[in-house]
Amino acid sequence: MTGPARRPSPRSLVRRELATSDRFRTANDIYLTLAEQRHRASLSTVYRTLTALADSELAETVYLPAAGTAYRLRPREAAGPYLVCVRCGTAAPVPTAHLAPWFRSTAARQGFTEVEARIEIWGRCKACRQGLPTGLNDNDSQF
Numbered sequence: 624m625t626g627p628a629r630r631p632s633p634r635s636l637v638r639r640e641l642a643t644s645d646r647f648r649t650a651n652d653i654y655l656t657l658a659e660q661r662h663r664a665s666l667s668t669v670y671r672t673l674t675a676l677a678d679s680e681l682a683e684t685v686y687l688p689a690a691g692t693a694y695r696l697r698p699r700e701a702a703g704p705y706l707v708c709v710r711c712g713t714a715a716p717v718p719t720a721h722l723a724p725w726f727r728s729t730a731a732r733q734g735f736t737e738v739e740a741r742i743e744i745w746g747r748c749k750a751c752r753q754g755l756p757t758g759l760n761d762n763d764s765q766f
């Protein structure tokens with residue numbers, strides 16, 4: 624007689640699924656992927672897990688206008704901000720060092736100090752624009 628098979632916790636399923644790709648993915652996408660694989664993880668558990676990963680800086684986030692917050696595990700060498708594809712979540716780093724003086728001078732002119740900025744840039748990647756394979760399971764947007 625054997626005991627019940629040990630199932631991974633919903634949180635570990637979310638973490639594992641997030642690790643399968645370096646694309647930014649929404650909670651809904653993770654939830655649907657897990658459901659397709661017949662794993663049990665509620666959408667609220669997926670949200671809570673992703674939020675906890677982001678809060679502990681194990682995941683990084685971008686905001687996409689049509690999809691909301693998207694997540695991916697933080698790479699060893701974080702290179703954000705990113706240019707993110709609104710269809711497939713592919714991310715390309717954007718060099719921003721040359722913008723820092725502009726931020727500082729703009730803020731100083733208005734009397735602001737302790738200024739921080741977050742840059743979000745999104746669009747369609749070349750593969751999506753050309754209808755090339757992106758690694759997504761289907762032809763639909765993940766968002």
Ligand SMILES: [Zn+2]
Binds near residue numbers: 712
């Ligand atoms: Zn794309």
